[in-house]
Amino acid sequence: MAAGVAAWLPFARAAAIGWMPVANLPMPVAPAEKNKRQDELIILNVSGRRFQTWRNTLDRYPDTLLGSSEKEFFYNEETKEYFFDRDPDVFRSVLNFYRTGKLHYPRYECISSYDEELAFFGIVPEIIGDCCYEEYKDRKRENAERLMDDQEDNKDAKLPNMTFRETMWRAFENPHTSTMALVFYYVTGFFIAVSVITNVVETVPCGSAPNQKEVPCGERYTVAFFCMDTACVMIFTVEYLMRLFAAPSRYRFMRSVMSIIDVVAILPYYIGLVMTDNEDVSGAFVTLRVFRVFRIFKFSRHSQGLRILGYTLKSCASELGFLLFSLTMAIIIFATVMFYAEKGSSSSKFTSIPASFWYTIVTMTTLGYGDMVPKTIAGKIFGSICSLSGVLVIALPVPVIVSNFSRIYHQNQRADKRRAQKKARLARIRISKTGSSNAFLHSKRNGLFNEALELTGSTEDEKRLSKSTSLLESQHHHLLHCLEKTTVSVLALSHILNHEFVDEQYYQQSYLEGGLQNYPSRSPSLSSQDGVTGTCCTRRTKKHHTPLPNASAPAHMQPLTHTHTHPQGLQELSTIHIQPLSTSRSSLNMRVDEPAPLNCQSSQITTAIISIPTPPVTTPEGDAHLPAGPTHQNVVKVSAL
Amino acid sequence: NHALMGSYENSSDSDLELSTVRHQPEGLDQLQAQTKFTRKELQSLYRGFKNECPSGLVDEETFKSIYSQFFPQGDATTYAHFLFNAFDMDRNGSIRFEDFVIGLSVLLRGSVTEKLNWAFNLYDINKDGYITKEEMLAIMKSIYDMMGRYTYPCVRDEAPSEHVDKFFQKMDRNRDGVVTIEEFIETCQKDENIMNSMQLFENVI
Numbered sequence: 031m032a033a034g035v036a037a038w039l040p041f042a043r044a045a046a047i048g049w050m051p052v053a054n055l056p057m058p059v060a061p062a063e064k065n066k067r068q069d070e071l072i073i074l075n076v077s078g079r080r081f082q083t084w085r086n087t088l089d090r091y092p093d094t095l096l097g098s099s100e101k102e103f104f105y106n107e108e109t110k111e112y113f114f115d116r117d118p119d120v121f122r123s124v125l126n127f128y129r130t131g132k133l134h135y136p137r138y139e140c141i142s143s144y145d146e147e148l149a150f151f152g153i154v155p156e157i158i159g160d161c162c163y164e165e166y167k168d169r170k171r172e173n174a175e176r177l178m179d180d181q182e183d184n185k186d187a188k189l190p191n192m193t194f195r196e197t198m199w200r201a202f203e204n205p206h207t208s209t210m211a212l213v214f215y216y217v218t219g220f221f222i223a224v225s226v227i228t229n230v231v232e233t234v235p236c237g238s239a240p241n242q243k244e245v246p247c248g249e250r251y252t253v254a255f256f257c258m259d260t261a262c263v264m265i266f267t268v269e270y271l272m273r274l275f276a277a278p279s280r281y282r283f284m285r286s287v288m289s290i291i292d293v294v295a296i297l298p299y300y301i302g303l304v305m306t307d308n309e310d311v312s313g314a315f316v317t318l319r320v321f322r323v324f325r326i327f328k329f330s331r332h333s334q335g336l337r338i339l340g341y342t343l344k345s346c347a348s349e350l351g352f353l354l355f356s357l358t359m360a361i362i363i364f365a366t367v368m369f370y371a372e373k374g375s376s377s378s379k380f381t382s383i384p385a386s387f388w389y390t391i392v393t394m395t396t397l398g399y400g401d402m403v404p405k406t407i408a409g410k411i412f413g414s415i416c417s418l419s420g421v422l423v424i425a426l427p428v429p430v431i432v433s434n435f436s437r438i439y440h441q442n443q444r445a446d447k448r449r450a451q452k453k454a455r456l457a458r459i460r461i462s463k464t465g466s467s468n469a470f471l472h473s474k475r476n477g478l479f480n481e482a483l484e485l486t487g488s489t490e491d492e493k494r495l496s497k498s499t500s501l502l503e504s505q506h507h508h509l510l511h512c513l514e515k516t517t518v519s520v521l522a523l524s525h526i527l528n529h530e531f532v533d534e535q536y537y538q539q540s541y542l543e544g545g546l547q548n549y550p551s552r553s554p555s556l557s558s559q560d561g562v563t564g565t566c567c568t569r570r571t572k573k574h575h576t577p578l579p580n581a582s583a584p585a586h587m588q589p590l591t592h593t594h595t596h597p598q599g600l601q602e603l604s605t606i607h608i609q610p611l612s613t614s615r616s617s618l619n620m621r622v623d624e625p626a627p628l629n630c631q632s633s634q635i636t637t638a639i640i641s642i643p644t645p646p647v648t649t650p651e652g653d654a655h656l657p658a659g660p661t662h663q664n665v666v667k668v669s670a671l
Numbered sequence: 672n673h674a675l676m677g678s679y680e681n682s683s684d685s686d687l688e689l690s691t692v693r694h695q696p697e698g699l700d701q702l703q704a705q706t707k708f709t710r711k712e713l714q715s716l717y718r719g720f721k722n723e724c725p726s727g728l729v730d731e732e733t734f735k736s737i738y739s740q741f742f743p744q745g746d747a748t749t750y751a752h753f754l755f756n757a758f759d760m761d762r763n764g765s766i767r768f769e770d771f772v773i774g775l776s777v778l779l780r781g782s783v784t785e786k787l788n789w790a791f792n793l794y795d796i797n798k799d800g801y802i803t804k805e806e807m808l809a810i811m812k813s814i815y816d817m818m819g820r821y822t823y824p825c826v827r828d829e830a831p832s833e834h835v836d837k838f839f840q841k842m843d844r845n846r847d848g849v850v851t852i853e854e855f856i857e858t859c860q861k862d863e864n865i866m867n868s869m870q871l872f873e874n875v876i
Contacts, residue, residue, distance in 0.1 A: 038719060038723065040779075044775055045738075046872065047778050047869065047871075047872060048790055050790065053864070054864070056867065057868040069711075509741065512871075517826065517830070517834075519823060519830075520822060520823050521818065521819070
């Protein structure tokens with residue numbers, strides 16, 4: 031519940047009187063408001079600046095320093111105020127959180143000092159409102175990156191316990207780590223350049239003997255070029271194998287783009303070695319040599335800019351695709367028109383529509399080679415229209431695409447951020463909802479224990495239990511409990527907790543089979559949410575003392591572990607409750623099996639039963655937590671007692 | 672220029688008008704006279720009210736959203752709608768602090784008869800003095816909606832109407848198909864459970 035809405039709880043409870051005439055069952059007892067005191071102002075002295083607020087305001091979040099009894103450690107008897115030796119500027123945001131329920135991050139504040147203050151006052155930064163959350167996360171990320179950069183600068187010394195393999199991988203990824211790595215980096219770079227230049231020079235016609243026609247250098251100095259090629263390929267192969275050896279995840283490395291480029295760069299050479307000088311395949315072999323040019327892409331390991339370019343092209347693929355599509359449309363239109371316009375002319379080069387494509391492309395991109403020229407008047411008219419529209423069609427999208435590059439690049443990053451935040455926000459809302467429902471279930475069980483303990487007369491355990499829920503929560507739970515009584519059914523939370531659909535039949539079946547047997551094991555999703563679930567009030571992620579979140583068997587043992595008399599109490603429970611259970615179980619069974627009308631009389635026995643069905647993945651530890659004694663279902667409230 | 676300025680001022684005036692729709696409650700003394708709350712209680716109530724509705728008026732949407740927060744597992748909007756109508760006595764679409772506090776005074780400090788009257792008013796959707804089966808069915812469905820879908824035992828679709836039938840069996844003495852205020856109060860006063868539950872929330876504030 032949000033802080034401000036907590037003030038409306040009295041109203042919601044009063045409105046519950048509307049259910050009373052309708053309900054057929056007696057209502058549960060309202061939680062007693064022990065030592066109810068009038069609301070008073072308390073003074074918080076933060077480094078000399080005095081803040082004042084109502085005590086109730088601070089009590090809204092009992093899990094923080096100011097909302098719990100932890101603040102008593104800071105109470106100054108002489109001045110009757112709470113003194114904190116902290117930053118008063120940041121405290122303003124902290125106190126506003128209590129007042130409004132929303133935590134804001136002031137932009138002028140340093141992120142690490144803000145984090146420290148939040149940690150001191152026990153407030154989880156995740157609850158920062160959406161208005162300030164993006165800013166907070168950005169600053170935090172920048173700070174973390176800067177810290178990491180600083181760390182990396184200091185990381186020149188080799189970490190002592192790295193294996194040879196890890197050292198190699200580090201050397202490959204970051205050439206600045208050691209001199210060897212740097213040498214390797216430059217050597218490979220040099221050989222890539224040499225290889226590329228060799229490929230290029232191979233085709234240049236060298237000077238020829240006077241009576242022979244010009245031959246390309248590749249054929250003149252075959253041996254030299256072959257040696258160069260071999261040397262380069264050897265270096266590349268060795269490099270590739272070394273990288274493969276050093277890679278932490280070989281499978282992932284083999285799938286990465288760079289390794290594919292490496293392989294494609296050296297493969298033609300090996301294929302050439304393997305293949306003999308067969309006339310049939312030599313044509314294919316020549317084609318393969320084209321792939322040698324891929325060696326130039328190996329430079330992208332050496333150049334950050336190439337990598338960024340590749341990434342931006344990839345991210346603008348849809349824009350480029352659209353440009354291509356609209357161009358294709360225009361080309362087809364104009365090619366068709368030109369073809370039919372020039373059909374009449376005798377020695378026309380426009381022999382077919384595909385033949386006209388070439389003319390259209392050349393004209394639209396304002397190249398104008400002049401190898402195909404319209405001769406008819408209609409053709410000339412349409413040709414000029416084509417070139418004019420070409421200017422528009424080509425020139426306009428290009429700046430748009432260029433700006434799209436930067437826009438999409440930044441937008442992608444921001445969209446991902448927003449999506450993650452939205453997910454996080456929804457998750458937070460879900461968590462707080464399940465938290466409040468969990469807390470309700472848990473406090474019902476606590477209320478049950480309270481009653482049992484009252485019967486057995488141990489008061490100190492009762493005190494300890496009642497401390498675990500704040501008055502606000504117990505009142506809210508009492509409200510929900512009244513609603514349950516009115517509608518004669520009980521809130522079961524499997525769906526809300528696990529967010530998966532539990533088959534209704536499975537549910538009923540498990541109830542029928544489970545019956546009076548062991549309590550189903552705890553749902554794994556709950557256990558994973560240990561630190562963060564809870565009521566909507568903030569929870570300190572590091573604190574263990576959160577008796578509320580888990581609505582499962584081990585959790586309801588949690589308060590039990592504080593005092594060791596509880597197993598006793600539990601057994602008492604089982605004896606007390608088994609009898610009504612048997613009588614009402616038959617009626618409930620009836621409900622489950624046949625669509626009998628709701629029998630008001632029998633349900634006067636007022637045993638409400640919650641069972642959380644076993645989720646498909648059960649953790650074995652859940653069963654282990656159960657003490658040997660109670661083999662009862664989780665009976666919640668037997669007010670007939 | 673003057674004409675332009677005039678039109679500019681006009682538009683800004685209308686903007687001002689829309690944004691400063693707010694309501695100040697009557698004085699503390701008058702409210703004290705009209706309700707059974709003490710001064711301090713009224714102050715505390717107003718602080719909570721003003722925090723959530725700075726404009727001093729609660730419209731139906733805000734009301735529904737506030738009430739729904741107490742029932743996260745189900746859909747409390749229909750019941751909140753009926754509640755809103757019960758509080759909004761002058762039917763102008765918004766609840767002022769006076770309406771709020773007067774309603775609360777009846778619910779928390781009123782006599783049992785007053786509370787029963789209030790409940791009857793809640794159930795009687797069209798405020799004609801009779802509760803018909805349709806009205807009761809609507810109310811019942813909205814209450815069951817608040818429980819949500821995930822309950823045990825599962826709330827069947829016929830549960831609200833069966834509940835309504837039981838209600839009418841109990842309340843409708845002369846079997847004329849409607850429940851009047853006299854029948855309602857008389858039957859409730861004879862039912863011990865209901866009488867006990869009426870006292871349940873007296874210490875809420």
